[in-house]
Amino acid sequence: MALAASSAGFVPDRPDLGHRAEGLDLADTAFFADGLDPSAPRLLPPAAYRALAFAELEDDAVWTRAWLAIGLDAEIPAPGDLLPFTAGHHGIHVQREAEGGLVGRFNKAQHGGCRAVPLQCRTGTRTRCSFTACGYSRDGTVLLAGSEGPTPAMHQYLGLRPERLLPVAVQAWGPLIRITLDPGAASSEAPPAGLVALAGETRRVEFAANWKLAAQALAAGAPRATGPQSLHLTGQLATGGAASIAFHFPNLVLIEARGETCAVMLQPTALGQTLLRVGLLGGGGSSPADLEASWAAWQAEIAARLAPAVALQASLAGFGEPIVTDAAGLWLQQRIADSVHARPAPAQTQPLYATAQGRGC
Known part of the structure; x- marks a missing residue:
């Protein structure tokens, strides 16, 4: 049907x-x-x-x-800092871990709180959405955690249990940050x-x-x-x-x-x-x-x-x-x-x- x-x-x-x-x-x-x-x-x-x-x-x-360049490693220097990026139709983010490494995840919501992606979000244009960071809204700027850890603004990316979010492969590629949504993608070139x-x-x-x-x-x-x-x-x-x-x-x-x-x-x-x-x-x-x-x-x-x-x-x-x-x-x-x-x-x-x-x- x-x-x-x-x-x-x-x-x-x-x-x-x-x-x-x-x-x-x-x-x-x-x-x-x-x-x-x-x-x-x-x-x-x-x-x-x-x-x-x-x-x-x-x-x-x-x-x-493919492996996508999404920003600079220096943009998220401190633990908890978060860099958003929309890869195609998929909202993801990279966050600095406590020990200094990087972790990539899909955002908490890929289609907002809409239950289904609204038609106005499927026209090929990113939507300025005040509600959530989904695959059809425009990315915000880098979110800095500060001395008290993740901020309330990060909730739309992390949810309550970020460790349960779908992981994204991420690497520091020289001074750049790269991600891929394909777990089988090989990083074929040196930075x-x-x-x-x-x-x-x-x-x-x-x-x-x-x-x-x-x-x-x-x-x-x-x-x-x-x-x-x-x-x-x-x-x-x-x-x-x-x-x-x-x-x-x-x-x-x-x-x-x-x-x-x-x-x-x-x-x-x-x-x-x-x-x-x-x-x-x-x-x-x-x-x-x-x-x-x-x-x-x-x-x-x-x-x-x-x-x-x-x-x-x-x-x-x-x-x-x-x-x-x-x-x-x-x-x-x-x-x-x-x-x-x-x-x-x-x-x-x-x-x-x-x-x-x-x-x-």
């Missing part, structure tokens, strides 16, 4: 039913074929940047399978050597572009080497200086220039909206003479790099003819296609739960 959206109050993501939009099978090899031609790489069809069904496919194949955080914070900026367009714009350059899950390029700053770029699939871009490294962590907040968590890194013992000047320079560089992506996203309504992409775009599209085709086939075809109304009672 088909589950009616109007009766249950939500539309379940059912990978076993496939992912289709705009008359296309989004998981079919034909959908990716034109975008993976190395002789004339082109952007994926428009549905990849504007269809909720493709975002759900990415949740199934990318955001729940960049010799980098430390120049500031114990990340700054956030949002752009009106799909995360794939934003990522390839940030990583624009000439390819020079590849790793198991990374692409290394040489590029140029908007001001004319040389830059070395490392794109770690799926959501981390490191731009090295002027004796510093800007770490940009991407997070979709809507189909056509991407939040960037930006951190400043440098060599051990080094620090910029004027940290605010460094922040301003990198923010200007990011804005300049993202301008073409924002313009391209705005043109999606008339996005009919194939659009040429660059080496970073081709590499990213290949990684996404590989992830889609490598995901395990769903073994369970029944919803995990349903409301009484949704069962037709």
Whole structure:
């Protein structure tokens, strides 16, 4: 029996039913074929940047399978400090343990106190929710525990018994924190050597572009080497200086220039909206003479790099003819296609739960 959206109050993501939009099978090899031609790489069809069904496919194949960069280790220095992050449709957090290590968990509630995810939360846009930290609300900032331990604001993440929450694999990856929702995911690459955080914070900026367009714009350059899950390029700053770029699939871009490294962590907040968590890194013992000047320079560089992506996203309504992409775009599209085709086939075809109304009672 088909589950009616109007009766249950939500539309379940059912990978076993496939992912289709705009008359296309989004998981079919034909959908990716034109975008993976190395002789004339082109952007994926428009549905990849504007269809909720493709975002759900990415949740199934990318955001729940790969190692994701979510912040800086220096952001949560003290026991009890908590860093939230939404991975695809799943709200998680990382907390500093008493002995100094990190522990990752799914948030207390994945769908709030709504009993079912409301339709307005399933439009591909993160909702500003004052009630809970679920997989469909926007992440808050870092929560610091203070001298008395976890604060009341942390309850929406931790609940009463955080040790009973579903665990998430987490690692300190150099100065960064990475997580994965896939217990079988291997950490295939070593972190960049010799980098430390120049500031114990990340700054956030949002752009009106799909995360794939934003990522390839940030990583624009000439390819020079590849790793198991990374692409290394040489590029140029908007001001004319040389830059070395490392794109770690799926959501981390490191731009090295002027004796510093800007770490940009991407997070979709809507189909056509991407939040960037930006951190400043440098060599051990080094620090910029004027940290605010460094922040301003990198923010200007990011804005300049993202301008073409924002313009391209705005043109999606008339996005009919194939659009040429660059080496970073081709590499990213290949990684996404590989992830889609490598995901395990769903073994369970029944919803995990349903409301009484949704069962037709």
